Amino acid sequence: MTYPCPYCGAPANLETGCPSCGRGPDPDAAEVIRTDAEISVLIGELATARKAVSDLEVRISQAWQRRHKAAARVRLAVGAPPPPETSSRAVQNVLFTLGGLLLGVAAIVFTAVAWAQFGLTGRAVLLGVVTLVALAVPPLALRRGLTATAETMAAVGLLLTLLDGYAAWYVNLFGVADGSPARFAGVVCLVTVVIAAGYALVTGLTGPRVAALLVVQPALPLLVGPADPGPAGWSLTFGAIAALNLVAARRALLVPLAYVCAAGATLIALLPAAIAGIDTLRTARPVFHAAWQAAVPSAGWRLPAALALVAAALFLALPPRARPAALVAGASAVALALPAGLHLPWWNGPILDLVALVALVAALAPAGRRAAPALAPSAARVAALPAAASPSAPVAAASAVTFVCQVVAVVLLGAHALAAGFGRPGVAAGVLVAFALLGAALAVRGGNPVLADGGKIVALLSLPAIAWTGAAALGLAHPAQVRAVTVAAAVGLLIVAFTRAGAAALAAVPPLAVTLLVAETDLVPGAASLVVLGVIVVAAAVAGRVGPTAAGRGLGVAVAVAGGLAVALTRPAGSVLEAYTILGSCLALAGAFAAKRAQTPSWAAYGPALIIGLVPSLITVLTNDEGQQLRRLLLGIAALAILLAGAKFRLRAPVVAGGGTVAVVALHELGLVWELIPRWIPLAAGGLLLVLVAATLESRRRDLSRMRHALGRMS
Structure with a gap:
């Protein structure tokens, strides 16, 4: 086998070695050449295999579509019932979510108003017992394989833990109400975080981890707030929160949520820099006539120092390949904050901005080249990368993040420099010359x-x-x-x-x-009319493509809803709203039963009846609180019944309409906690009912899965 000599570059082989420099055969150099050729062949085979897999996936998808269409025609011909619109898991999740929401709202309402009817000892014992019961249910549910039930009850138990803290403050337990309310709330949040983290460690549930991550976000600001930390202190506080979230993400704990929380905390930490930049713009007014000696209102030298510390903390908490993004954000924030931090004249702002811009533009081109594989619009560029496990792919992705951060920083600093520079025409001209050169x-x-x-x-x-x-x-x-x-x-x-x-x-x-x-x-109204006309044209074109049947059904739904709402709005003054809406809903429901076909979607069949029956009452409840207690109760019961009916027959429209109405009514009750009415009882009862139904459904799904596995082993 021939290979280039690693010492002189001349052709060599494994039999005689290198004839040029006289060195013996080098098996490693030959192995490198042989492996390179093998890798090239394997890459070609991999591309061919990927293309074959992609073609097979397309053909399988087309076959499934043909199969579903044929099965639908068969069911229509024999009059078989249509398949369920929703899966049992989706219905189960909806019921658990709404049940947990109702139980949580009931607990909040009870703690805020209704429990004042009990004595001090009765309050503490009742709420403590309920909390312990809620936290004791998840381990029992986990032993029976009911994970979703355990997650729901764990969330309710942790909410009750927070409410226990409020109850302790309300009754001034051990004199806690004599101190700062914000600091006590922060202590309660920290205690809840410790309980949630320990609970997640013991049970392995995901919900307590999510609760711990969410509750820890306000804990530190609540503890720091009473000390009046100022802009620099707030930057340090939220910078520490952002770093904590990034550490959680690096340890693979709720990575998407942790990154979202880190992004939010970072934006708040950099907010004082934006405020300082706005102060620079205000000092640079009026345009072309700002005073040369006007200094930016001082935010204190601690603000730039704090922003630098925040950037350093983010730099250490981020993965190595994403750390340049922290440097870009930190440098931009410090540049915006320095004029106010050092109490400099306004024209120093554009100078500092341009210094940062020069550094960013100098790094922009190499960052763009490194990020090109991840930013390329063509899929061929991505497909040309090595295998997914190659380290070059994450490098490209991290470089893309840094590149986007650099572009945003360039735009932000450039806009700030130009806006501040217009305080004087000479400064503006200098800034624009710098722009042209860059x-x-x-x-x-x-x-x-x-x-x-x-x-x-x-x-x-x-x-x-x-x-x-x-x-x-x-x-x-x-x-x-x-x-x-x-x-x-x-x-x-x-x-x-x-x-x-x-x-x-x-x-x-x-x-x-x-x-x-x-x-x-001043052509804005005309432009808006053109936009509306364009939307109408596009909608008409889309409606024409979907076919007359779908368009006719949509038009029928729209007409029925509009007619029902018009009747509700134009009813005689002083009459009962439901006397008209329930009649229209029943007529629409009867028409749906009479005209429904096997393949008609539930929204087209039952949507008008549900909307006519629920929406007017819901609007009245939300816009008028006087004397609406009975209407709210009856509306919630009706929506709950619709939701359970949809869950029973697995129809999407009743599940969405009934569940959405229940959620809105429950949240509305939460906003009326100051009214001393024990409405927490129906909320708690409805929540328990939904959780029990969902737990039963989960238990049945678990038993069915076990039976399938047993049958599979028998065969």
């Missing part, structure tokens, strides 16, 4: 077509603005300013005409011209 640098050294075209657009659009602000800075009259802008625009058009890529800048002119035209001639 755009030209990107156009020449961007290394990416998108970056290069973006740089050319920025540079070309900066020319007329430089001419305008420069002429104003020199004190030229208005006609001279117009001539300068005209010459600069002509130069830009010549550049566009003599460079092919300059046509990208020309593409930015029509949107800008339309925007200016609308702003100058």
Whole structure:
């Protein structure tokens, strides 16, 4: 086998070695050449196999579609009942969710108002016993394999744990009400987090982990709040929360939720920097006439220092490949906060922004090249990467995150520099010159077509603005300013005409011209009418493509709903609303039963009747609280019955309509906790009913799964 000699590069083989330098055979060098050839063949085979798998998936999907259509025609011909619209698992999840919601709302209402009827000892014993019972149910349910039941009751038990803290404050247990309410709430949150984390460790449930992660978010701000930490203190507080969430994500604990919480805490931690940047803009007013000596209101030197510490904490908490994003965000925040932090004149803001911009633009091109595989619009670029386990794929993804952060930071700092620079025409001209130079640098050294075209657009659009602000800075009259802008625009058009890529800048002119035209001639209402007309045309085209049957059903639903609501709104004053809506609902329901076919969706068949019967009463309940107690109770019972009927027959429309109404009514009751009415009783009863029905359904599904496994082993 021939291979290049690793010492001199001459052709060598395993029999005689290298004839040029005289070294003996090198099996490792030969193995490298042989393995390279094998890898090339395997990559080709992998691509062929992936294409074959993709083709098979498409053919299987098409076969399933043909099978479903044929089965539907068979059922229609023999009059067989249609298949269920929802799965038993989906119905079970809906029932558990709504049952837990009703139980939680009932517990909150009971703790807030109704339990005042009991004595001090009775209150503590009752709420404590209920909490212990709720926390004792999940382990028993887990032993029977009822995981969803355990998750629901664990969530209710942890909510009751929080309410126990409120109860202790309400009765001033051990004098806790004599201190700060916010600090006590923070202590309660920390205790709940410890209980939830320990509970998750013992039971292995997911819900307590989610509860611990969510409840820990307000704990630290509640503890810090009474000390009045100021902007720097709040940045440090929320920066610590963001770092804690990132650590949880790195330890594979609820990764998506942890990253969402970390993103929210990071935005709040950087909010003082945005406020300091707004203070710089306010000091730079009025446009073209700001005072040179006007200093930005001081936020204190601690704010930039705190932002730097937050960036450092995020840098350490993030995975190594995502750490550049923390540096970009931290540098941008510090640049925005420095003028206010050091009490500098307003014109220092654009200078600091431009310094940060230069550094970001210098790093933008290599970041774009590293992120190209993840940002490429063509799937072929991604498919050309090595196998999914290759470390290059996560590198590209992390580089894409950093690249996007850099682009956002460039836009933010550039906009701030330009807005602040317009305090004086000379400063504005300097900022625009810097923009033009940075755009030209990107156009020449961007290394990416998108970056290069973006740089050319920025540079070309900066020319007329430089001419305008420069002429104003020199004190030229208005006609001279117009001539300068005209010459600069002509130069830009010549550049566009003599460079092919300059046509990208020309593409930015029509949107800008339309925007200016609308702003100058006040054409916004006309534009809105055109948008509405366009939406109507598109909707008509889509309706024409779905076919007359579906369009007719949709039109029938719309007409029935509109007619029912019109009757409800135009009823005689003083009459009972339900006397009209229930009649219309019953008529629509009777028509649905008479005209329903086997393949008619439940929304088309029962949707009008459900909407006519539920929506007017729900709107009345939400908009008028006076004397609506009986209506709320009856509406909730009716919605609960509709939900259970939909769960029984596995129909989507009753499940969604009834469940949505139950949820809205329950949340509305939560907003009326100040009324001393024991309405927590029907809420708790309804919640227990839904949880019991869902637990029964889960138990049946578990038994059915066990029977299937047993039959499978027997065969």
